[in-house]
Amino acid sequence: MFDFYPQLKQRFDALRTRAEFFSLRYVRESGQYLSVRKNVAEPPSFSHDQGAMLTVRLRGIEAYAATNDLSQAGLQAALDRAEAQAQLIAGHALLNLSQEPVSHERADFFSPDLDQAFPSLSECFALLGAESAAVPKDERLVSWVVSLGLNHVEQIYLNSAGAELRRAQRFVYPGMSVTAYDGNDSQSRSLGRENFGQQGGADVISRCGLIGAAPQVADQALQLLLAPNTPVGKRDLLLMPDQMILQIHESIGHPLELDRILGDERNYAGTSFVKASDFGSLQYGSKLLNVTFDPTIPEELASYRFDDDGTPAYKEFLIREGLLLRPLGGALSQFRSGLEGVANSRACGWNRPPIDRMANLNIEPGDQSLEQIIGGIESGILMATNRSWSIDDARNKFQFGCEWGQLIEDGELKGVVKNPNYRGISDQFWRNLSAVGDASTFKVLGTPNCGKGEPNQVIRVGHASPACVFSQIDVFGGDA
Amino acid sequence: MSTPLSQAGQFKALVEWLGKAIRPPEQFTLGYDGEASEFIRFNKGKVRQAGQVQQASLSLKLIRDGRHADVSLTLAGESNVDKQRLADALQQLRDTLPLLPVDPYLLLNPQPWHSHAEQSQPLPDTARVLEEIRSASKGVDLVGFYASGPISYGYASSEGAFGWHQANSFNFDWSLFHSNGQAVKASYAGADWDSERFARRMQLAREQLSFLDRPLHALEPGEYRAYLAPAALEEVMSMLCWGGFSAQALASKSSPLQKLYAGDTQLSPLVSFDEQVSQSLSPAFSGEGYPRQDLSLVKHGKAEQQLVSSRSAAEYGLEVNGAPEHEAPSALAMAAGTLAQADILKQLGTGLYISNLWYLNYSDQPAARLTGMTRFATFWVENGEIKAPVNTMRFDDSVYSLLGSQLEALTAERELLLSASTYDQRQTASNLLPGALIKKLTLTL
Numbered sequence: 001m002f003d004f005y006p007q008l009k010q011r012f013d014a015l016r017t018r019a020e021f022f023s024l025r026y027v028r029e030s031g032q033y034l035s036v037r038k039n040v041a042e043p044p045s046f047s048h049d050q051g052a053m054l055t056v057r058l059r060g061i062e063a064y065a066a067t068n069d070l071s072q073a074g075l076q077a078a079l080d081r082a083e084a085q086a087q088l089i090a091g092h093a094l095l096n097l098s099q100e101p102v103s104h105e106r107a108d109f110f111s112p113d114l115d116q117a118f119p120s121l122s123e124c125f126a127l128l129g130a131e132s133a134a135v136p137k138d139e140r141l142v143s144w145v146v147s148l149g150l151n152h153v154e155q156i157y158l159n160s161a162g163a164e165l166r167r168a169q170r171f172v173y174p175g176m177s178v179t180a181y182d183g184n185d186s187q188s189r190s191l192g193r194e195n196f197g198q199q200g201g202a203d204v205i206s207r208c209g210l211i212g213a214a215p216q217v218a219d220q221a222l223q224l225l226l227a228p229n230t231p232v233g234k235r236d237l238l239l240m241p242d243q244m245i246l247q248i249h250e251s252i253g254h255p256l257e258l259d260r261i262l263g264d265e266r267n268y269a270g271t272s273f274v275k276a277s278d279f280g281s282l283q284y285g286s287k288l289l290n291v292t293f294d295p296t297i298p299e300e301l302a303s304y305r306f307d308d309d310g311t312p313a314y315k316e317f318l319i320r321e322g323l324l325l326r327p328l329g330g331a332l333s334q335f336r337s338g339l340e341g342v343a344n345s346r347a348c349g350w351n352r353p354p355i356d357r358m359a360n361l362n363i364e365p366g367d368q369s370l371e372q373i374i375g376g377i378e379s380g381i382l383m384a385t386n387r388s389w390s391i392d393d394a395r396n397k398f399q400f401g402c403e404w405g406q407l408i409e410d411g412e413l414k415g416v417v418k419n420p421n422y423r424g425i426s427d428q429f430w431r432n433l434s435a436v437g438d439a440s441t442f443k444v445l446g447t448p449n450c451g452k453g454e455p456n457q458v459i460r461v462g463h464a465s466p467a468c469v470f471s472q473i474d475v476f477g478g479d480a
Numbered sequence: 481m482s483t484p485l486s487q488a489g490q491f492k493a494l495v496e497w498l499g500k501a502i503r504p505p506e507q508f509t510l511g512y513d514g515e516a517s518e519f520i521r522f523n524k525g526k527v528r529q530a531g532q533v534q535q536a537s538l539s540l541k542l543i544r545d546g547r548h549a550d551v552s553l554t555l556a557g558e559s560n561v562d563k564q565r566l567a568d569a570l571q572q573l574r575d576t577l578p579l580l581p582v583d584p585y586l587l588l589n590p591q592p593w594h595s596h597a598e599q600s601q602p603l604p605d606t607a608r609v610l611e612e613i614r615s616a617s618k619g620v621d622l623v624g625f626y627a628s629g630p631i632s633y634g635y636a637s638s639e640g641a642f643g644w645h646q647a648n649s650f651n652f653d654w655s656l657f658h659s660n661g662q663a664v665k666a667s668y669a670g671a672d673w674d675s676e677r678f679a680r681r682m683q684l685a686r687e688q689l690s691f692l693d694r695p696l697h698a699l700e701p702g703e704y705r706a707y708l709a710p711a712a713l714e715e716v717m718s719m720l721c722w723g724g725f726s727a728q729a730l731a732s733k734s735s736p737l738q739k740l741y742a743g744d745t746q747l748s749p750l751v752s753f754d755e756q757v758s759q760s761l762s763p764a765f766s767g768e769g770y771p772r773q774d775l776s777l778v779k780h781g782k783a784e785q786q787l788v789s790s791r792s793a794a795e796y797g798l799e800v801n802g803a804p805e806h807e808a809p810s811a812l813a814m815a816a817g818t819l820a821q822a823d824i825l826k827q828l829g830t831g832l833y834i835s836n837l838w839y840l841n842y843s844d845q846p847a848a849r850l851t852g853m854t855r856f857a858t859f860w861v862e863n864g865e866i867k868a869p870v871n872t873m874r875f876d877d878s879v880y881s882l883l884g885s886q887l888e889a890l891t892a893e894r895e896l897l898l899s900a901s902t903y904d905q906r907q908t909a910s911n912l913l914p915g916a917l918i919k920k921l922t923l924t925l
Binding site for chain 1: 517518519520521522523524526527528529530531532533534535536537539541546549550551552553554555556557558561565568569572573579581583584585586604607610614620623624625627651654655657661664665694731732733734738748808838839840842843844845846847849851852853855875876878901902903924925
């Protein structure tokens, strides 16, 4: 682990610049992706990536240069390019960061069980093959895939103020999907995939529930094929955790990103319906809503001790009892806005600069079991597993769709319905939160695919949530 | 920064080394991706963040006895380091292949084709670009992103194929914001920065911005006549490109155009789509090592060819047509119609002029039913005159309606829209699209 550290440190110490402050962020990432589709092993895909980003602050103007050349000359050349870039933009710069504090921290961080071996390639293929073979023989089941992604990431952050932050992490992404087709309509049911990933080892595969899941996933795809469309109208909406993570992500996470509120993302990812003046005063949701930035759940995808600018990460309430308290803003955004934020300045790799991102953004559990929640619904619908998401650029008007729907009548779960969709407006939706599941309904999930930024970045984010109920929401089905 | 020539030389040297290291009956394919990019973000007309990214990587496939595996590796730009990394990657694949079953869907192109395209137009001087942006955006709130530099792709195989594609380009993608929060989107991209042309683009955006001064026209959900400008239509097409024409998606019943390719339904006879690789910015070869072909995907509303990768060809008994592994178009061209640019508002009459759409996704994928938002300059038009900007609205409608029964006309003039995407690396995809006049667009929220 950190094999390159001694050389990197030596090279960092030998770098020369006129800048008053500079930093180096080195990232080495290796990946493995395995899949079995309809009982045929697809060719495995491996990856090895490494490089470094040099950032300078020259008379208060920051600029960066990212390089794949990690030699002494390569790093020095990148530092020189960053310096030249800072000079070039000096007369055009929006920000002077002369007074922004810098990190002096020194620490290491490791994913849980990082020292435990991961199953071998053959063992992984055997697991995927067994699960694929367990999909029942039915001519309506036209496609299925079982997959396993694995990533190791090492990051070393060094700066001229003496900070030394090292991080070694392992991420695991199991999943499967089955598609059923009846000659007219097709319906898919999935487990994991874009809705699940965790830090850890082989235990992540168990926690995902992949082993032994194939018959049920396939059966649910067939049930959907036979099911009627979701009825149109207002109903109480019970969202399971694998849809809640999308709801949190799109209509709490993105609107609370401080760089969006400060206007940086208006040309691409968008702006926010939340204003800087709303923090401390806006009733974002009902009293049941408690939202945290929580980097302390070991297996969650974005648990870490320090963000990519070297800011220490702590659990913070962003929303408590429905009241909006603080944004998702890292050190730079906090410096620009004067607002207190969190340690969420993050980059997706060595070739992209840190910006405000979600990390682990969670909803705290409430006090009702799933049975109690369902028992309290007179006319409702349960929706699970996100499959469609769309929201406006201010993160307000949304429409989301799920794979699985089940009607709830008079406190009981009833028939399955297909194409369950719902729509709403963020700044009203969370005020309709009427029940929050207890710890028994709480799941630690996440996605590797959050996109944002110019240049574009895709980053992993963690979301943990209980099941939640929203009263009187517009729901509807599809055409077929 | 490495020059394009040195990148080509670097790739050739690695291909030669690999050719010698391979032990028959082993076979290989080797891909190359490289860029040296300058990135500058703007907010409030000033530079918010700026930097440079230099990166290059290889994608190696090793084949032996019907088994194969892939590895990608970042290059360092130092000959000895890169040879060692390639040697390590080769060894990793050699260790892996005996653990794999024979792949029934492996198909390697045996042709020793050659392709070389290099465009080395000098890149714009960044200091000059910054001055021109500052000057042109005086008095308005500009937010945007400028990217420039060379992009390179390479391909080689043990069968003797060799391709190289390199091009310098820039892409400035920006928005002008009104103090009321409304905005206009614009872009200027290409290989040769022309100050006058850029100034004209900016002036056009400023003129559109002046329409946003008027009070918002609040729309209720319902059905409206609408004109989708090429950039708005591009969002619809981007969704269809996501599996729509893919042989594997069609075979596995996950394509949104399933019913079209099954012959169960049709689009309007006005609609024809081609994958027009020739004369586009995309490489003339796929990452799988096949020369790419121009393809007719939809003709007069009826499905024609699919995009077929080598794996799909082997699995479904089709013929490879140079599609990339993910089987999405990268140079989509839609046939023009007859509606003159000057007649758009007149023929729209009363309805919506939509410049851009945003964040589309499926409400019902097998039915090709899409939802999404209006974004940037969207106007309410009455009797052929722009009256007011409208509030952000959500639509929910089927492609078989929008580009089928409800399509009234396509514009005679088409716009070449170059991708501003920089996920992983700068992209070379493009769309050549007309605008579309639609009799009925359903707004839901």
